Amino acid sequence: xxSGNKLEALLGTHLLGVMGTYPAxxxxxxxxxxxxxxxxRLKLTFPKGxxxxxxxxxxxxxxxxxxxxxxxxxxKVYRLSFKGVVTAVSEYxxxxxxxxxxxxxxxxxxKEYRAGGYNFPADTRPPQPLPVTPLESxxxxxxxxxxxxxxxxxxxxxxxxxxTVMAFLSTKEDDIFFITFPSxxxxxxxxxxxxxxxxxxxxxxxxxxxxxxxxxSIIEGEVFQVPESHPVxxxxxxxxxxxxxxxxxxxxHPEVExxxxxxxxVVCPKKADFNPVAD
Numbered sequence: 001x002x003s004g005n006k007l008e009a010l011l012g013t014h015l016l017g018v019m020g021t022y023p024a025x026x027x028x029x030x031x032x033x034x035x036x037x038x039x040x041r042l043k044l045t046f047p048k049g050x051x052x053x054x055x056x057x058x059x060x061x062x063x064x065x066x067x068x069x070x071x072x073x074x075x076k077v078y079r080l081s082f083k084g085v086v087t088a089v090s091e092y093x094x095x096x097x098x099x100x101x102x103x104x105x106x107x108x109x110x111k112e113y114r115a116g117g118y119n120f121p122a123d124t125r126p127p128q129p130l131p132v133t134p135l136e137s138x139x140x141x142x143x144x145x146x147x148x149x150x151x152x153x154x155x156x157x158x159x160x161x162x163x164t165v166m167a168f169l170s171t172k173e174d175d176i177f178f179i180t181f182p183s184x185x186x187x188x189x190x191x192x193x194x195x196x197x198x199x200x201x202x203x204x205x206x207x208x209x210x211x212x213x214x215x216x217s218i219i220e221g222e223v224f225q226v227p228e229s230h231p232v233x234x235x236x237x238x239x240x241x242x243x244x245x246x247x248x249x250x251x252x253h254p255e256v257e258x259x260x261x262x263x264x265x266v267v268c269p270k271k272a273d274f275n276p277v278a279d
Contacts, residue, residue, distance in 0.1 A: 012064050014033070014035075016032075030046060031199065031216050033046075056085070060096070062080055131224050135175075145170045148201070162186065174263035175263065181255050199218050
């Protein structure tokens with residue numbers, strides 16, 4: 001099933017992809033170059049190689065926000081979580097065929113695809129309340145990430161990861177703060193497994209050639225909730241809105257929740273010589 005314009009027309013020709021996949025254990029996360037071969041096939045390029053195998057399930061976050069530094073509450077860029085399967089591999093490349101995706105612009109799906117016979121996997125894991133953040137005071141905010149408004153959250157869905165873009169606030173100790181509603185798919189996933197990955201890249205301020213190889217960080221860790229009654233909530237809210245002013249309205253919603261990703265592992269290619277990051 002397909003609808004809307006061609007995928008390449010919506011997203012462009014040179015893309016930066018954030019990819020998650022499940023190896024034997026945990027999750028691997030890659031940053032890769034993406035060439036759209038058709039509406040259902042991608043060619044991925046990995047400057048430092050990969051460990052993918054044919055028939056492996058993967059999920060890529062794709063969007064056309066390269067060079068975009070201003071956003072609003074509807075996030076008016078084309079974006080999608082491309083669920084696919086590896087069909088061919090070489091040392092630095094892989095071909096991915098789609099099994100399911102929806103392209104969003106703002107709050108609306110403008111294109112979708114689902115392979116014949118594909119069904120969304122059932123998730124029988126029991127949900128659990130998120131633990132309360134261990135923070136007693138607010139760490140120093142990372143001012144160097146002020147221009148990086150949006151990152152990619154990777155959560156543990158059944159069969160293959162789920163990806164979504166999120167506004168965020170980060171600290172020099174690599175804490176990540178973001179907000180969402182408990183009814184969202186990502187929130188439900190975090191209540192089934194409160195670990196995730198968060199990828200920060202500099203595509204708004206750097207060229208594609210630079211960004212793919214150098215200018216990103218991947219943070220992995222445990223997710224906590226920051227209740228509105230917590231001493232740091234108001235401080236985080238103020239700083240979060242200062243960085244992401246279009247998110248102000250969400251804080252007036254009675255069901256909005258603030259989450260704290262406490263970093264356990266951080267990969268920055270300027271400081272590390274491997275890719276991917278894994279549990």
